Amino acid sequence: MPDHDVDLFIIGAGSGGVRAARIASNYGARVMIAEEYRVGGTCVIRGCVPKKLLVYASRFSAEFEDAAGYGWSVPETTFHWPTLIANKDREIARLEAAYVSTLERYKVELVRSRAVLEDAHTVRLATGARVRAETILMATGGAPYHGAQIAGLEHVISSNEAFHLKQLPKRILIQGGGYIAVEFAGIFSGLGSQVTLVYRGDNILRGFDDDVREHLRKEMEQRGIKVITRQTVAAVEKVDHGYDVELSDNEQVMADLVMFATGRKPNVHGLGLEAVGVKLGVTGGIAVDEFSHTSVPNIYAVGDVTNRVNLTPVAIREGHAFADTVYGGKPTPVDHTYVPTAVFSEPEIGVVGLTEAQARERFAIVDVYKTSFRPMKATLAGRDTRCFMKLLVDGKTNRVVGCHIVGADAGELIQIVGVAVRMGATKADFDATMAVHPTAAEELVTMREKAMSYGRAAAE
Numbered sequence: 179m180p181d182h183d184v185d186l187f188i189i190g191a192g193s194g195g196v197r198a199a200r201i202a203s204n205y206g207a208r209v210m211i212a213e214e215y216r217v218g219g220t221c222v223i224r225g226c227v228p229k230k231l232l233v234y235a236s237r238f239s240a241e242f243e244d245a246a247g248y249g250w251s252v253p254e255t256t257f258h259w260p261t262l263i264a265n266k267d268r269e270i271a272r273l274e275a276a277y278v279s280t281l282e283r284y285k286v287e288l289v290r291s292r293a294v295l296e297d298a299h300t301v302r303l304a305t306g307a308r309v310r311a312e313t314i315l316m317a318t319g320g321a322p323y324h325g326a327q328i329a330g331l332e333h334v335i336s337s338n339e340a341f342h343l344k345q346l347p348k349r350i351l352i353q354g355g356g357y358i359a360v361e362f363a364g365i366f367s368g369l370g371s372q373v374t375l376v377y378r379g380d381n382i383l384r385g386f387d388d389d390v391r392e393h394l395r396k397e398m399e400q401r402g403i404k405v406i407t408r409q410t411v412a413a414v415e416k417v418d419h420g421y422d423v424e425l426s427d428n429e430q431v432m433a434d435l436v437m438f439a440t441g442r443k444p445n446v447h448g449l450g451l452e453a454v455g456v457k458l459g460v461t462g463g464i465a466v467d468e469f470s471h472t473s474v475p476n477i478y479a480v481g482d483v484t485n486r487v488n489l490t491p492v493a494i495r496e497g498h499a500f501a502d503t504v505y506g507g508k509p510t511p512v513d514h515t516y517v518p519t520a521v522f523s524e525p526e527i528g529v530v531g532l533t534e535a536q537a538r539e540r541f542a543i544v545d546v547y548k549t550s551f552r553p554m555k556a557t558l559a560g561r562d563t564r565c566f567m568k569l570l571v572d573g574k575t576n577r578v579v580g581c582h583i584v585g586a587d588a589g590e591l592i593q594i595v596g597v598a599v600r601m602g603a604t605k606a607d608f609d610a611t612m613a614v615h616p617t618a619a620e621e622l623v624t625m626r627e628k629a630m631s632y633g634r635a636a637a638e
């Protein structure tokens with residue numbers, strides 16, 4: 179009789195949990211995974227994937243408009259939200275089934291239940307059944323967080339509900355300035371809603387490069403999105419035709435739907451973590467070392483529940499590295515530097531590496547190269563939009579330490595730039611690379627003039 183029912187019990191079948199399950203099982207571990215909602219987790223069910231499908235839908239309106247300058251006459255278009263949602267739901271169901279069959283193929287036992295820790299080696303399921311495990315992996319992800327209690331908070335939706343609306347709101351107020359807020363602002367605006375974005379800070383996208391923040395805000399406003407900063411939603415009142423939203427400066431905004439995208443919190447509550455001695459870190463996630471090891475010897479944690487870099491590819495990498503470390507005999511730390519990322523706003527953002535402010539803090543000399551130009555496609559279309567690109571270079575080594583792009587396909591571009599930056603490419607390497615013409619991306623290898631160069635007197 180084995181000491182434990184399973185070698186590994188994973189709580190949460192999202193990006194991190196499923197990858198860890200598959201790899202650990204491949205190494206020969208007996209693995210059980212519990213999921214309380216739907217297999218695939220946030221990314222597949224109510225995050226990256228459905229969001230990107232809505233982003234694609236939202237971009238057709240501009241394409242129809244732009245077509246005229248290229249000689250097309252597009253008959254009057256109409257948009258049917260229920261069709262989009264039904265098609266999206268079908269695709270998500272297909273992906274969920276694919277995840278389930280992957281688990282089956284890898285002989286991972288799936289339990290469709292909430293699971294919590296009873297002690298360091300025992301997991302309790304919703305039925306009260308107990309499973310003994312040698313090792314436990316917490317992969318419970320995160321959840322939307324609405325912030326302060328305000329009057330009428332019960333009327334407010336989060337991104338979770340936005341994917342299941344019965345109809346497209348004519349007017350939507352979105353509170354938040356992070357990537358999810360600006361992405362949904364672009365989605366609703368592109369689909370024809372009147373969008374007001376309310377954010378308490380000075381400018382949207384805190385943590386991004388200041389030039390990027392400024393550029394995106396301008397572009398969003400140009401597309402008709404009303405951006406209100408330094409305000410918060412103070413109260414939401416249900417009235418006859420929608421909601422009367424009161425802002426902190428007493429301004430009233432009428433909306434048919436109010437959505438908060440005010441941040442996400444790691445799912446750490448009610449899991450029995452404290453009783454077992456799993457410590458939390460300063461950001462509220464489960465504290466882990468570079469091998470995703472928690473403060474309890476046989477318990478690990480990966481993905482958003484650790485609140486490190488909350489992105490799907492990072493959760494997947496952490497889950498994989500955990501399995502390599504514990505079951506593959508290959509201790510594998512995860513490197514969280516130079517993680518390329520995209521914001522599927524309109525226009526899109528792609529970023530890898532440091533912001534200008536971070537680079538100036540870290541390096542004695544920082545050279546800044548930037549360009550803003552009208553993309554070729556916009557010329558005949560007559561669209562008033564600009565593309566922005568910026569490279570940050572460590573002036574001592576000539577290494578490119580940051581790349582920021584705002585413009586069409588920035589997410590696609592930054593994946594490849596990410597390889598170069600990670601490999602330690604210098605500005606000279608960028609310059610020596612032949613341009614691909616005519617593209618927007620060629621600007622990345624043809625920026626010759628420094629926009630600025632910062633030096634610190636007391637540099638090392």
Ligand SMILES: Cc1cc2nc3c(=O)[nH]c(=O)nc-3n(C[C@H](O)[C@H](O)[C@H](O)COP(=O)(O)OP(=O)(O)OC[C@H]3O[C@@H](n4cnc5c(N)ncnc54)[C@H](O)[C@@H]3O)c2cc1C
Nearest residue numbers: 190192193194214219220221225293319481482488489490
């Ligand atoms: C709207 C939105 C858009 C996003 N867009 C992007 C994007 O474009 N690109 C990107 O890289 N990332 C994006 N993300 C982030 C990405 O979805 C997460 O970083 C990723 O899903 C984290 O994976 P995870 O495995 O840590 O957690 P999750 O995928 O959240 O999985 C955790 C799972 O655990 C389950 N669970 C929780 N508690 C229990 C319990 N006690 N018992 C059983 N099951 C439990 C949950 O139901 C969930 O299925 C987006 C997120 C959101 C919300």
